[in-house]
Amino acid sequence: MANLKEVRNRISxxxxxxxxxxxxxxxxxxKLKRATNAxxxxxxYATKLKELLANLSASLEDGASPFLQDREPVRVLVIVVTSNRGLAGAFNTNAIKTANNLIADKYSKQLAAGNVSIVSIGKKxxxxxxxxxxxxxxxxxxxxNDLNFLNVAKITESVMEGFLNGQYDRVELVYNxxxxAAVQILTSEQLLPVPKAEVDEVVKTTKIAETKGPVVQVDYILEPSKEEIIDKLIPKNIKTQVYxxxxxxxxxxxxxxxxxxxKATENAGDLLKALKLAYNQARQAAITTELTEIVSGAAALSAG
Incomplete structure (x- = not known):
């Protein structure tokens, strides 16, 4: 009967x-529904803004904006985005592993010299x-606790200030x-300096319809100047990408x-089935044993 009690406790x-x-x-x-909508x-918007600035900055010199200055990455900052809570499978572990692999592959010398810093968004x-x-x-x-653009922008502003002051020469961003609901893509991307598009990606061309005429490059008129647009939009783009x-x-x-x-609920259901089966088998065995004892006792009494 002790075995039956143990199985009952496990079932409960x-x-x-x-x-x-x-x-x-x-x-x-x-919560997923609200997060997905956001x-x-x-x-x-964020994707198009990033593409626009990458194309514009490709035709500018590094000095056009301090956020475009490509320096030797002596001091590196890695922003790792995880959650405050667990029970999410390998969600947090994979993000941390991706960040560790990034550091080991690209910044092992900086890590050995103690020049790798971490900005963590998430308790894990x-x-x-x-x-x-x-x-x-x-x-x-x-x-x-209050996830909005302004709160995330405060974190980004401190990172941008550190880049401008020379505290960091390279800033990487790692997130899911x-x-x-079932698929999250582990992503690591360079945040600062702002990556430029390749020259081939910047050139916008079109061919004269149904002819073998020359390739015509499309020229865009930008107002105010390209430099002013870059100066105003780059900080906004950096904050938007982190958000x-x-x-x-x-x-x-x-x-x-x-x-x-x-999956845990499904596994618990499977375990319950196995436990109930074990309980019924143990209960049946106990009843059979009791019946055998009663029959044996009755036979002994009748024989006496």
């Missing part, structure tokens, strides 16, 4: 866990790098890009958690 425990995972899945599904609304990456004695700058975990990365990561977090909790 797994049932409680299943209720929790089912509730967490529903909460993440509701990133879907921002992504076209904050704790990971602090435990390993990295130079973690600031604490940005509260940004998820949202594709759908997009945080929104991408936020949506990815809830998608990953919803998927993980759905």
């Amino acid at each position: 425990s797994v049932s409680s866990t299943q209720q929790i995972t089912k509730a967490m899945k529903m909460v993440s599904a509701a 990133i879907v609304a921002l992504r076209p 990456s904050q704790e990971f790098y602090e435990r390993r004695k990295y130079n973690v700058i600031g604490n940005n975990n509260d940004v998820y 890009q949202f594709r759908n 997009k990365a945080v929104l991408d990561s936020y949506a990815s977090e809830h998608g990953a958690r919803m998927t993980a909790m759905d």
Whole structure:
């Protein structure tokens, strides 16, 4: 009977866990909807702004904007975007692993010299790098309590100021890009200096229709000057790209958690079936044993 009690306790425990995972899945599904709406609304604007500035800056000298100055990456800053909470499968682990691989592949010398710093957005990456004695700058975990452009822009402004002051020569951004609830694309991209488009990408050409005439380059009229546009829009673009990365990561977090909790709920259901089967088998064995003892006792009495 002790075995039956143990199985009953396990069934009760797994049932409680299943209720929790089912509730967490529903909460993440509701949050995912809002997060998805936010990133879907921002992504076209952020993508087009980035393309526009990359094309414009490609035809300018490095001195046109301090954010375009390509310096030797002696001091490197890596912005790692994770979440404050776990129970999201490998979501946080993969982002941290991607950042570590980036540092090992591109900035191993800077790391050995102690010139790699981390700006963590999310408690999980904050704790990971602090435990390993990295130079973690600031604490940005509260940004998820009120996720909006202004709060993320404060983080970006401090990073931009550090780049302008020469504290960092290169800034990299690592995050999970949202594709759908089940798929998150690990992304690492250079934030500063602002990458330029290749010359071939900048040249806009068109051919005269239905002829083999010469290629005509399309010339655009920009007002005010190209330099003024770059000067005004580059800081805005940098803030927008970081905000997009945080929104991408936020949506990815809830998608990953919803998927993980759905799988956990399914696994709990399978475990419950196995436990109930084991319970019924143990109960049947106990009843059979009791019946055998009763029959044996009755036979002994009749024989006596």
